[in-house]
Amino acid sequence: MSAIVSVKNLHKAYAGGFEALKTVNLDIEEGEILALLGPNGAGKTTLISTICGITVPSAGTITVGGHDTQTNFRAARSLIGLVPQEINLEPFETVFGTVSFSRGLFGKKRDDAYIEKILGQLSLLDKRDNKIMMLSGGMKRRVLIAKALAHEPRVLFLDEPTAGVDVELRKDMWEVVADLKASGVTIILTTHYIEEAEAIADRVGVINKGEILLVQDKAELMAQMGQKQLRIELATPVDNVPDALAAYALERAADGRNLIYRYDTTGERTGITTLLGDLQKAGLQMTDIQTQQSSLEDIFVGLVKETA
Numbered sequence: 214m215s216a217i218v219s220v221k222n223l224h225k226a227y228a229g230g231f232e233a234l235k236t237v238n239l240d241i242e243e244g245e246i247l248a249l250l251g252p253n254g255a256g257k258t259t260l261i262s263t264i265c266g267i268t269v270p271s272a273g274t275i276t277v278g279g280h281d282t283q284t285n286f287r288a289a290r291s292l293i294g295l296v297p298q299e300i301n302l303e304p305f306e307t308v309f310g311t312v313s314f315s316r317g318l319f320g321k322k323r324d325d326a327y328i329e330k331i332l333g334q335l336s337l338l339d340k341r342d343n344k345i346m347m348l349s350g351g352m353k354r355r356v357l358i359a360k361a362l363a364h365e366p367r368v369l370f371l372d373e374p375t376a377g378v379d380v381e382l383r384k385d386m387w388e389v390v391a392d393l394k395a396s397g398v399t400i401i402l403t404t405h406y407i408e409e410a411e412a413i414a415d416r417v418g419v420i421n422k423g424e425i426l427l428v429q430d431k432a433e434l435m436a437q438m439g440q441k442q443l444r445i446e447l448a449t450p451v452d453n454v455p456d457a458l459a460a461y462a463l464e465r466a467a468d469g470r471n472l473i474y475r476y477d478t479t480g481e482r483t484g485i486t487t488l489l490g491d492l493q494k495a496g497l498q499m500t501d502i503q504t505q506q507s508s509l510e511d512i513f514v515g516l517v518k519e520t521a
């Protein structure tokens with residue numbers, strides 16, 4: 214795969230001198246879904262709007278499809294669709310009119326069949342002639358996506374696409390994003406919902422305080438940084454972990470009814486077999502055992518805490 218968006222040594226300081234981005238380097242591969250995670254104020258929106266040419270970088274270069282966003286803005290911008298955080302639609306306009314007009318803004322020839330195809334993809338075809346003000350919040354978000362796709366961009370930026378959207382609709386949006394990927398669009402989304410990144414992203418980037426802490430394949434990240442835990446339920450609760458088991462650094466939980474053992478998923482040995490043997494030797498009887506993998510959320514919280 215080759216990079217469709219390439220960000221090199223990007224730095225952004227706002228007028229007051231605040232450094233929103235500190236030397237960001239990022240390559241976005243054609244056809245991937247990249248989720249950018251970060252706490253409030255981390256610099257996600259600044260990064261997106263700088264790539265889209267809305268915010269001027271203080272230093273560094275960005276290319277989209279090989280076009281420099283500063284020296285060749287029009288060519289770079291025509292490859293980008295941007296779905297902003299805020300709903301900024303004309304309430305009296307129709308769905309079709311809104312999307313078709315946006316295509317015209319990019320100097321593309323009118324193409325009703327293409328607009329209808331996008332509306333179909335976003336389940337908006339039956340709302341084609343409805344006025345925007347008649348739509349629900351979720352439908353308006355879909356119109357924002359349709360509008361961003363109207364000029365056939367190759368890269369789509371979604372800034373918090375599901376903020377304030379209910380769980381069911383959020384899952385619908387994930388399907389929409391998966392369909393768009395299948396149609397060949399590269400997708401970058403920012404989100405506060407880590408489960409969203411876990412569900413749909415190919416790669417995950419974590420930003421904090423204007424710096425990219427990591428960008429990594431999601432599955433690899435979860436395998437590498439994730440810990441597993443084994444929860445052992447005891448027949449009789451214990452007040453203390455027996456000294457003979459000190460080496461396992463077990464944690465008591467549920468009033469001593471459970472013991473928790475954490476182990477590294479990348480280690481050669483988990484130590485579980487010897488632990489179970491030693492538990493028996495120590496005279497502890499188990500009634501149940503369960504394993505649990507740490508989630509992307511655990512990993513994210515750990516990373517951001519480290520740089521706090």
Ligand SMILES: Nc1ncnc2c1ncn2[C@@H]1O[C@H](COP(=O)(O)OP(=O)(O)OP(=O)(O)O)[C@@H](O)[C@H]1O
Pocket residue numbers: 227228229231233251252253254255256257258259260
């Ligand atoms: N126009 C501006 N002038 C000065 N500071 C700004 C401006 N826009 C953003 N900032 C600051 O830059 C930092 C990064 O903001 P940004 O909106 O990029 O963060 P974010 O990660 O998108 O946050 P959120 O998740 O809250 O949307 C914040 O501290 C913000 O206050």
